[in-house]
Amino acid sequence: MSSPYPNGDREKVASKLPSALQQQLKIRCAELGLDIQDAVTTAVNDWRASSRPAPDIDTAGARSFSTWLPTGLYDQFKESCGERGVSYTQGLAQSVRVWLDANPSPRSDARGDEPARIVVCNQKGGVGKTAVSAGIAQAYAEAGKRVLLVDYDPQGHLSEQLGVPQIEPDHDSLVAHMRGESDGDLRELVTVIEEERFEKRLHLLPSCFDGFLLDSSLGILSAQKRGFQKEAALEMALRPIEPEYDVIILDCPPSLGIAMDAGLYYGRRRRGEAAGHSGVLIPVLAEDSSATAYTMLSQQIEDLCEDLRMEIDYLGLVVNLYDSRRGYVATSSLEQWKSIGDPPVLAVISDLKEQREAVRMRRPLLAYAPHSDQAEAMRQIAKGAGR
Incomplete structure (x- = not known):
């Protein structure tokens, strides 16, 4: 009126x-x-x-x-x-x-007042997305940042490795919020990782089994509900709790579907946000099949950017599980990754025992083995991705 x-x-x-x-x-x-x-x-x-x-x-x-x-x-x-x-x-x-x-606040630094949103993705399984997601989240929390680690993969490996149960079907969850089916507060689903090293700054939003149906349910909602933008579903679910965090890290499923589109959209450069503040971090292996998967993911990112007229920054690559003893295929592949230049290789992580031991103990790597080479690599990645 x-x-x-x-x-x-x-x-x-x-x-x-x-x-x-x-x-x-x-x-x-x-x-x-x-x-x-x-x-x-x-x-x-x-x-x-x-x-x-x-x-x-x-x-x-x-x-x-x-x-x-x-x-x-x-x-x-x-x-x-x-x-x-x-x-x-x-x-x-x-x-x-x-x-x-x-119109960002003049009191904000060059990064703006948005939390950094790091989307750890690769549709190829077994490249270490979960280990990298957890490791850099721990590095940020160790450095004094308030961090939300989102287990966006319905397989729930991240939640399991940190000793947090997955959310059962038909319970309130991130997926329910993305579908607009929840009247609850998303904060109530967040778990604090109780390790003295992080001083309650590291939080986890657990995975849920309903995530296996997310692609189809978002597609149906997009067709049935006028004005529903499936790519924005994740952002709309997380927006209410964003002000409570400095960094939000998304551990994505090995997928190229609608849920992945929503994850990529979440990591886009928002209006007024500095370049490189948010974006995608891509773990890869030193082998030919990983290069093929990277090409497919890059094409999906470029297509999505063109369709929605937006920008997604590549924060870097992480060459994971590297072992030079595997010979020419490994060494030549590593050189090819480095030769890309943009995005840069932020770290090369060897296949060492500390990460496997931390997983077995259901403890964060940087709390279980804070001085290990793998822990140092995670700190290096966090520093490079946070440019």
């Missing part, structure tokens, strides 16, 4: 907006010396003019929100909402979210 401004050039608009967005909008406008009505005017105009798909915002519990907009703009905004198949509340939330992303 709206009512006229005294001089007639604006009208008061009463709508709804999630309280978290209202607070961020108020703070950001104060930091930038802007009137809220001017910021919302710009936000709505930019949202209407953009042809890029905006991620859905969780508007459950949205509170009353009012501001002054130029006369006629709210009617135009409502028309755009109808054309895009979203509610007025959803359209306004998307507008404000995009504006906040495009």
